[in-house]
Amino acid sequence: MHTETEENYLKVIYHLSVKSSDPVNTSSIAGSLSTTSASVTDMLKKLSEKNLIAYERYKGVRITKKGEKVALSIIRKHRLWEVFLTKVLKFGWEEVHTMAEELEHVSSDELISRMDSFLGYPEVDPHGDPIPDQQGKIQHTSNSTLSEGNLHQRFVISGVNDHSTAFLQYLNRSGLKPGITVQITEIQDFDQSMEIKIQNKQKQYISHEVSRNLLVTPYGKTS
Amino acid sequence: MHTETEENYLKVIYHLSVKSSDPVNTSSIAGSLSTTSASVTDMLKKLSEKNLIAYERYKGVRITKKGEKVALSIIRKHRLWEVFLTKVLKFGWEEVHTMAEELEHVSSDELISRMDSFLGYPEVDPHGDPIPDQQGKIQHTSNSTLSEGNLHQRFVISGVNDHSTAFLQYLNRSGLKPGITVQITEIQDFDQSMEIKIQNKQKQYISHEVSRNLLVTPYGKTS
DNA sequence: TTTAAATTTTAGACTAGTCTAAAATAAATT
């Protein structure tokens, strides 16, 4: 249907669109795709020609309904493959991103539909990100971070903001992942670092950088 | 490592090489890949440059050890994915080829290694074709066809020569697939058509065209 | 064994995607 490159551009434009209501600018796309602004401009013209994005020279880009549908179908595939890789093939959540980047471009819709059924229609991927349905409907997450929590409050980890391997490996070592309960036992005023009690584990100090990147829901509430 | 196109050329060259000891000619490659001889010639130069094939102008092509290793790794991936699609996602054996053509180019060796283990180290794919191991070692099949059989002999179907969807769908309707036992109950001299008794089924007439494309092993012998 | 037919290769051109360097435009600063 679309080339792999087109799909990657749309995915990046979609992700950047969600972060802010401003139009997406050329250089941020170039940054996300590790390419040059010149290349991005060329591609924007092509995507615009196909009505996948709304593009005006020097004014940035907005994704169209049509483009969003394509992006969400790629994101759906990506996240379902991540579930498969962790749940079935027992990969760690920090290992699956690169493989899913390739698998998401395999075209068959019937394949991904059967995979969805085989996996039991999961709602989130191993990082807590929601999986769009076949129609491209996606449950947007609440987005509260552990850093916004108060002393003694308990939370259930629901996801991460930073998807880097380094961060995920750090979390692994501390036993932090979606589903785990944590309680804030201490907050340092001067640097916002905190001590937390991790479910079935020792207490541990974490930096503000870490708590800012941990998505949580209040303990007890079903998200 | 290699581009998808390179991998497809090597796969086709490998398959054609196995069929005969003569060097592979340009037009047969073009035919298999549905492209032009001119395009093939261009690509042969590139593959030769990389020592994946041995190529002399106007003299055809032989695959090198290095090229064969690449081809067998793609074939391994293709066949393991076919097993996954039929055994796990319950696709029919006539549906899986196209999907496997895409999945075989997903690069991760660790992925295919875990898939192999998850599937229980299968030796053949749904069509009875042997799956090369990680080192590229492959069990070459005996290649006797049902058409070579004599009256009253019993065989176990071990594979097919024709992998077309049409043929596989025909076999589906008759309950013919690898593992099934058949006995030759009648042979027509004038057109080599035969009547066969299919395990747990009615007797059925099949044309010479069909029996020529069914691979079999004598009943009782473990292949 | 010379000619005819088939196959293969070259030449030149096209598309998708990319790049660098220069030009155009927008945003920020004085």
Place this chain on the structure above:
DNA sequence: AATTTATTTTAGACTAGTCTAAAATTTAAA
């Protein structure tokens, strides 16, 4: 408001892979 700075776009070129049409070479036939 004028100028500097940053961003974006254009221009022109490159690679991988493809094509058509013409030239070269091999194979088959007379």
